[in-house]
Amino acid sequence: MTFPKKVMIREVGPREGMQIEKIPVSTEDKIRIVDMLSECNFPVIEVTSFVSPKWVPEMADAEEVAKGFTRYPGTEYQCVYLNAKGIERAQATGKFDLEGVLSITASETFSKRNTNLLIEGTFAKMDDRMDTLHAFNIPVHTIAVMTAFGCTYEGDTDPDHVIRLIDRSMEKAKSFGENPDRILLGDTVGWANPVSTEKLVGKVQDRWPDKDIILHLHDTRGMGMANAYIGLKMGVTHYDSSVGGLGGCPFSGAGRAAGNIATEDLVHMCNELGIPTGIDLEKLLEVTEEIERILGRLLPSKVSKGGSLNSYRLTMS
């Protein structure tokens, strides 16, 4: 139980946050937000989704956003895609560091509703997925498990079920000559608590001590930051979060529920604990302010309202 030497935070607000916001955001504003985030020195920013505008109309301008933003050295730019068409669209822009992810959902019902496939159906499609990724020369770095802690349809997820899903996904990747080095645990609808986080992370660390864990936490019930702290205590190095706590959860709370944990609150906690993130917190707070201006409402993050403790300490010295 020791803190990691450095934490890698992936900013998912432009993609996951914007997708859920009910207020339409202009392409220009989306581009400006990505550029402002780049100036904060994130290791990874998830910019947009190349999916059908029929399903996700908020992302219909994915190409324009991709063309508009400026790549900063030292930052990886990622996007979501579901099939060859999406990869082609993303690659055509020449702006992305495409990542291969094998994704599986622990809850049958959630999987069916979200992807129209049950778990076995998802595994059955993994050969195609691997072929497609390899056809585009995209290596598979990550096994991702959604609803890894629970979901609103089936309740709590058995951690051993998650381990088995990861195991089978790893085997599949290996049969294609790949050896994914990251495991994403997604608390997709906010079911994790500090004890269940410790349990699942512990089991994954025991089984795959050399792989990096990515904690994708939501704050749906106010435990997101406590869960992140448990991750830090256990040495977890990778976290997903969204600037301002942008976004929400379309699967619970009638659209008012909180979404991803807020990036500035996570960066600030790391700062207070002495764990480097490389991210410029004061610049990040300016991005939150700008997004609040665009959306015309306050976002749920706390440091953006209370101020960073270092900003107070600086006025004292």
Next chain:
Amino acid sequence: MTFPKKVMIREVGPREGMQIEKIPVSTEDKIRIVDMLSECNFPVIEVTSFVSPKWVPEMADAEEVAKGFTRYPGTEYQCVYLNAKGIERAQATGKFDLEGVLSITASETFSKRNTNLLIEGTFAKMDDRMDTLHAFNIPVHTIAVMTAFGCTYEGDTDPDHVIRLIDRSMEKAKSFGENPDRILLGDTVGWANPVSTEKLVGKVQDRWPDKDIILHLHDTRGMGMANAYIGLKMGVTHYDSSVGGLGGCPFSGAGRAAGNIATEDLVHMCNELGIPTGIDLEKLLEVTEEIERILGRLLPSKVSKGGSLNSYRLTMS
């Protein structure tokens, strides 16, 4: 490091929360909120402040609120008072379980600004305070340290300084034949993090293993729930919180900063961890809804938006 067998949550929203809200709340609404909170089965509710309406105009109706609410069996009703006049006013209503508290602020500057006394001045006045309390037959149960983790004027608080302040306050109480059994650690302006919480709580537990600790946490920078979790892990039995996360912090963040941790989020986390609180969470969520209706805005608590996990589990079984 084990969870407590039971947790006692003091609801401070009607007093601390309402005092800070900028929107005037009618006396009738205040009374109805206290009555609704009583139905949730809190062990303690802090109802109002008997202080000068010149300083705290929001509490000018303290007598009317006191007369109006209904005492529920099993709930203690507390109020804030600063002097004999306040005690007289509170006692005259016949509605309160008056608590004797010796309060000290760890930061000289904060103490001066908030009470017009430095630390030595506060100790010098403690004899008078004890005499006053005894004149009204009020026993002293609690030593309370404000800004126990830090403050925006002087930065981080040295935990050994806090231990010394508690020590001197204990000695003072003992010289009056009292032996306070509770120590309140107030993170008055949100400076605590999980590590500093563990450090200070650990020192207090080492020095006074038989006393109850009350954690009074604010969520000013998003770490309130993580700090509460550390308290739970260390066996801390008493917590202050406010329904909906009502309130704010007048000393930082230009009035937009978050206030106390939200009661429903804390109760929900205890539920998820299997720690009894005795509080009816679903009834509590109705109180939040009612306050949001009165204030005309959403409160920052998360479970009130995302729903309790047990409410989802019940629909499954």
